[in-house]
Amino acid sequence: MSKLIETAELAKQDATYLQALKELLFQLADDDLLIAFRGSEWLGLAPHVEEDVAYSSITQNTMGHAAMYYNLLEELGAGEADILAHGRKPEERRNGIYLEKRNGEGTYLDEPYYDWALAVVRNYFYETFKKIKLEAIATSSYKPLANVARKVLMEHPYHLAHWKLWMKQLGSSSEEAKKRIQDRINEAWAEFADVLELGSLANDMRSLNLVMIGEEEMKDKWLEEIQSVLVEIPVGPLGKKYGSGRNGEHTMDLEQALNTLAEVYNSDKTAAW
Amino acid sequence: MYNYVEDGDSKTTAYVEHDQAKYDAFMARIEAGDKIEADDWMPEDYRQALIKLISMHGISEIMGALPEKEWVPKAPTLRRKLGIMAKVQDEMGHGQLLLRVAEDLMKPYGKTRENLMEDLLNKDLKFHNVFHMPTKTWADAGMVGWLVDGAAIISQTNMLDASYGPYQRALQRICQEEVFHAQHGESIIMALAEGNDYQRDILQESLNRWWPSLLMFFGPASAETTGSSKQDIMIKYKIRKSTNEELRQAFLSKYMPRVFSLGLTVPDETIHYDENEEKWIYKQPDWEEFKQIIRGNGPRSKERLRIREIAYENNRWVRQALATEPVGV
Numbered sequence: 001m002s003k004l005i006e007t008a009e010l011a012k013q014d015a016t017y018l019q020a021l022k023e024l025l026f027q028l029a030d031d032d033l034l035i036a037f038r039g040s041e042w043l044g045l046a047p048h049v050e051e052d053v054a055y056s057s058i059t060q061n062t063m064g065h066a067a068m069y070y071n072l073l074e075e076l077g078a079g080e081a082d083i084l085a086h087g088r089k090p091e092e093r094r095n096g097i098y099l100e101k102r103n104g105e106g107t108y109l110d111e112p113y114y115d116w117a118l119a120v121v122r123n124y125f126y127e128t129f130k131k132i133k134l135e136a137i138a139t140s141s142y143k144p145l146a147n148v149a150r151k152v153l154m155e156h157p158y159h160l161a162h163w164k165l166w167m168k169q170l171g172s173s174s175e176e177a178k179k180r181i182q183d184r185i186n187e188a189w190a191e192f193a194d195v196l197e198l199g200s201l202a203n204d205m206r207s208l209n210l211v212m213i214g215e216e217e218m219k220d221k222w223l224e225e226i227q228s229v230l231v232e233i234p235v236g237p238l239g240k241k242y243g244s245g246r247n248g249e250h251t252m253d254l255e256q257a258l259n260t261l262a263e264v265y266n267s268d269k270t271a272a273w
Numbered sequence: 274m275y276n277y278v279e280d281g282d283s284k285t286t287a288y289v290e291h292d293q294a295k296y297d298a299f300m301a302r303i304e305a306g307d308k309i310e311a312d313d314w315m316p317e318d319y320r321q322a323l324i325k326l327i328s329m330h331g332i333s334e335i336m337g338a339l340p341e342k343e344w345v346p347k348a349p350t351l352r353r354k355l356g357i358m359a360k361v362q363d364e365m366g367h368g369q370l371l372l373r374v375a376e377d378l379m380k381p382y383g384k385t386r387e388n389l390m391e392d393l394l395n396k397d398l399k400f401h402n403v404f405h406m407p408t409k410t411w412a413d414a415g416m417v418g419w420l421v422d423g424a425a426i427i428s429q430t431n432m433l434d435a436s437y438g439p440y441q442r443a444l445q446r447i448c449q450e451e452v453f454h455a456q457h458g459e460s461i462i463m464a465l466a467e468g469n470d471y472q473r474d475i476l477q478e479s480l481n482r483w484w485p486s487l488l489m490f491f492g493p494a495s496a497e498t499t500g501s502s503k504q505d506i507m508i509k510y511k512i513r514k515s516t517n518e519e520l521r522q523a524f525l526s527k528y529m530p531r532v533f534s535l536g537l538t539v540p541d542e543t544i545h546y547d548e549n550e551e552k553w554i555y556k557q558p559d560w561e562e563f564k565q566i567i568r569g570n571g572p573r574s575k576e577r578l579r580i581r582e583i584a585y586e587n588n589r590w591v592r593q594a595l596a597t598e599p600v601g602v
Contacts, residue, residue, distance in 0.1 A: 043342045043362075043365075046588070060358040060362060063351070086350075106583075112583060263347045264411045
């Protein structure tokens with residue numbers, strides 16, 4: 001199927017297409033939900049007030065992107081957007097594992113020893129990848145998704161520029177900052193690989209033109225881009241130390257995230273909030 | 274979100290010799306409705322009153338993000354998540370805007386934002402009483418937006434014509450955004466009020482708990498209550514128009530009918546509007562407790578300051594890294 005699918009109703013008529021499309025949407029939605037959730041925990045704790053304003057603006061946009069993907073899933077009959085965001089079990093989640101990682105020691109309510117180096121490296125790595133993935137779906141065969149991707153791509157350059165600036169500034173400042181950043185880069189290198197993957201339906205996603213480039217090409221583009229900014233590239237290949245979130249494998253950190261983000265939702269599932 | 278709290282221990286700094294001619298010209302300008310700018314001559318007590326007011330306002334915006342922030346990651350729907358994120362982000366933005374105004378005023382004393390943060394952590398710089406209070410349920414997220422921000426709108430619109438230009442201009446924008454915040458809060462409250470028994474219970478419990486803080490919000494009626502008050506000087510210099518009690522009355526007139534129409538009650542069976550006296554009669558909150566709260570001895574003062582302190586210390590390496598050299602990117 002290489003023609004343009006204009007509506008959810010049309011997409012639902014082809015089981016293979018629908019399955020690959022939903023899988024892709026869950027990846028996009030869950031990635032943005034988790035990184036936005038981690039960002040929302042940082043609120044009020046950033047290195048200075050200006051950064052708090054900027055980071056919370058980015059986080060808010062990112063949560064908005066997640067909401068758009070969940071809405072597309074709702075249109076496809078996957079369930080209500082709010083239930084998809086708040087009510088799915090960890091093994092049903094498709095976000096890359098590195099995105100669920102805690103911000104540091106403590107919790108946002110108690111002794112939050114969060115690490116800004118992790119925030120910078122994670123957001124830079126993720127936003128760099130997000131651009132590549134969005135460009136790969138901006139001409140997707142599923143028109144409603146392509147429309148959303150193009151809309152997100154309009155906001156995205158500011159997000160990426162923000163984190164790239166932090167990478168460059170901290171990467172060329174004090175010895176302590178350089179070391180902290182490099183340590184987090186090395187750590188990310190061992191954990192980031194599943195973020196770059198499209199999961200078990202990768203071949204269908206590509207052959208059905210849901211994504212216009214395959215996962216190998218996405219990964220190469222990401223590496224090329226990252227190498228232009230990183231001072232020191234870790235030796236060896238990218239790893240997925242804790243497995244693949246694209247297959248529903250996750251860590252305890254995801255459970256903590258879901259318990260928090262759905263605390264009020266879980267307190268009364270019948271209530272309208 | 275904000276309010277100015279009168280408290281007696283303002284510290285006097287550099288003494289500037291009184292210049293009657295300049296003073297008279299200054300008074301004539303503000304009497305004529307002219308706005309004073311950062312580089313203009315101004316009396317020492319005017320500058321000091323402004324620094325205290327605006328730094329407290331700015332820091333209250335930033336500390337005020339903390340109680341609401343407790344509910345940002347937990348907001349129950351995607352729409353509520355987006356709403357409360359935007360709202361708290363605005364508050365941080367107000368803090369930033371106001372700290373910039375305060376920085377200009379502090380310049381002659383060689384003080385910076387770093388000093389303000391240290392004053393906050395030493396409890397020398399006060400933040401508003403409401404932000405020393407705990408948040409316990411999602412209803413509190415609504416209550417802060419609806420009634421706390423509602424109270425803030427009343428006290429801020431009272432200064433929309435303040436004689437100090439940079440503050441007055443900042444307030445125009447802040448007040449516009451606060452109206453959205455109050456609507457955001459009201460929307461959360463309406464959903465709870467129209468919701469099930471559990472939702473109505475947490476709503477009423479929240480209002481009961483916030484009630485004394487809301488009355489305290491505007492500060493005591495007179496200086497006798499807490500030992501000192503800057504109300505007089507603020508009115509003399511045309512920074513604000515109304516007294517604390519006038520503002521509290523305006524708040525009660527605006528919100529009591531709304532509280533009652535939602536089927537809610539407040540924990541004061543004596544409250545009523547007296548037609549003869551043309552004012553609300555209500556039970557005074559415990560002003561001794563108020564004094565303790567704003568001195569940093571409130572229920573959550575220690576924890577909130579601790580979070581600020583951790584953020585400040587834990588990110589010191591970042592600020593140092595940024596200060597090492599200017600990086601052109």
